[in-house]
Amino acid sequence: FELISVGIAIGAASLLTTYLSYTDIYCHFSECCREEQPLNASALKLDLEEKLFGQHVATEVILKALTGFKNNKNVKKPLTLSLHGWAGTGKNFVSQIVAENLHPKGLKSNFVHLFVSTLHFPHEQKIKLYQDELQKWIRGNVSACASSVFIFDEMDKLHPGIIDAIKPFLDYYEQVDGVSYRKAIFIFLSNAGGDLITKTALDFWRAGRKREDIQLKDLEPVLSVGVFNNKHSGLWRSGLIDRNLIDYFIPFLPLEYRHVKMCVRAEMRARGSAIDEDIVTRVAEEMTFFPKDEKIYSDKGCKTVQSRLDFH
Ligand SMILES: Nc1ncnc2c1ncn2[C@@H]1O[C@H](COP(=O)(O)OP(=O)(O)OP(=O)(O)O)[C@@H](O)[C@H]1O
Structure with missing residues (x-):
């Protein structure tokens, strides 16, 4: 009798592993909605x-x-x-x-x-x-x-x-x-x-x-x-x-000159280029800043950084 229940247990366990590995393989090739997946x-x-x-x-x-x-x-x-x-x-x-x-x-x-x-x-x-x-x-x-x-x-x-x-x-x-x-x-x-x-x-x-x-x-x-x-x-x-x-x-928050520079560096890194501080400064200086007197914040944030970098 015990032998039968051990057999059932082994059978259930192997079915479960097959099912798990099947879902793993399936989800590897086709996207699955893993609702319970915790956030890292x-x-x-x-x-x-x-x-x-x-x-x-x-x-x-x-x-x-x-x-x-x-x-x-x-x-x-x-x-x-x-x-x-x-x-x-x-x-x-x-x-x-x-x-x-x-x-x-x-x-x-x-x-x-x-x-x-x-x-x-x-x-x-x-x-x-x-x-x-x-x-x-x-x-x-x-x-x-x-x-x-x-x-x-x-x-x-x-x-x-x-x-x-x-x-x-x-x-x-x-x-x-x-x-x-x-x-x-x-x-x-x-x-x-x-x-x-x-x-x-x-x-x-x-x-x-x-x-x-x-x-x-x-x-x-x-x-x-x-x-x-x-x-x-x-x-x-x-x-x-x-x-x-x-x-x-x-x-x-509106982005300042120093943040625009950080965006330029990040974009250079993403393109696999070495960071050239002269270009970083040039791109950042081409952006326009407000308010009129203090010129602290970039008008377009980091938005045009990528296209401006293409010019340099
Ligand atoms: N705070 C930031 N830090 C790093 N990169 C930024 C930041 N803000 C913008 N960028 C860069 O500028 C690009 C454009 O920014 P994004 O599209 O997120 O702006 P947005 O706030 O959604 O603007 P909009 O209101 O005009 O849609 C981003 O893809 C990213 O590369």
């Missing part, structure tokens, strides 16, 4: 600290928000991050880093979805249609992979109201029509609030205080109110803010 927090930390320049607030908040969310076995709602700041300060860049740390194929993953307002929702008269499609699209993708990531770029160009279509998915519901959205991540990117962030950064600078002393609490309240009252933020009077469904408003 130290890899994300290293990525952010090494690659993202001048954004100490964003780095800290994103790291905390993601590790907290992914380590919590009992999340009550999806994670919703709203990234704000001037052009070229790293919002898309960070979303890419986050996406890669959640799904190895990053933006190319079947489980990471990027919406660009001017591309996907261009016509104001089609708001209702966009809302229906967006709901269907998100429902379909979350049903296929609970830990899907949705990135909405150019939120400030999104017609007011469209985003409220996804409100039920962002709320504290266990399920909506049989689908649970609790493990999904929504990231909104916007230039709205960039002026408020710059003002705070300038106030610190003018008061002789260090940029690194700026904290989330100096900016988050101003940002959420500012965005709610801004007709061109995509979140104007949005129920998402009203209902406190956005977990973090994350400020991206």
Whole structure:
């Protein structure tokens, strides 16, 4: 009798290993949604600290928000991050880093979805249609992979109201029509609030205080109110803010001359070229800086660094 149960145990164990190795092999060749895969927090930390320049607030908040969310076995709602700041300060860049740390194929993953307002929702008269499609699209993708990531770029160009279509998915519901959205991540990117962030950064600078002393609490309240009252933020009077469904408003500070230089060096490294400090300085000096008198912050952040480097 004992022999039979030992036999069954061995059989079950070997079936399990075959199944495990089968899934491993399958997932090696075809992308799998590994919902329970924990986040490698130290890899994300290293990525952010090494690659993202001048954004100490964003780095800290994103790291905390993601590790907290992914380590919590009992999340009550999806994670919703709203990234704000001037052009070229790293919002898309960070979303890419986050996406890669959640799904190895990053933006190319079947489980990471990027919406660009001017591309996907261009016509104001089609708001209702966009809302229906967006709901269907998100429902379909979350049903296929609970830990899907949705990135909405150019939120400030999104017609007011469209985003409220996804409100039920962002709320504290266990399920909506049989689908649970609790493990999904929504990231909104916007230039709205960039002026408020710059003002705070300038106030610190003018008061002789260090940029690194700026904290989330100096900016988050101003940002959420500012965005709610801004007709061109995509979140104007949005129920998402009203209902406190956005977990973090994350400020991206305007980049200074020294950060632009760091971007040039990073780009040179990525191209496999030796770092030539003369070229670094020349590229950085070609950028334009504001405000008019102090000339502290780069107009385009690090955005045109790559193309400018081609000239040298
Ligand atoms: N803080 C930063 N640290 C390192 N590289 C940066 C940073 N900001 C921008 N870059 C570089 O500049 C490029 C453009 O930046 P990115 O697209 O992330 O800007 P953005 O904030 O999304 O701008 P926009 O609001 O105009 O969409 C990035 O791909 C990256 O190479």
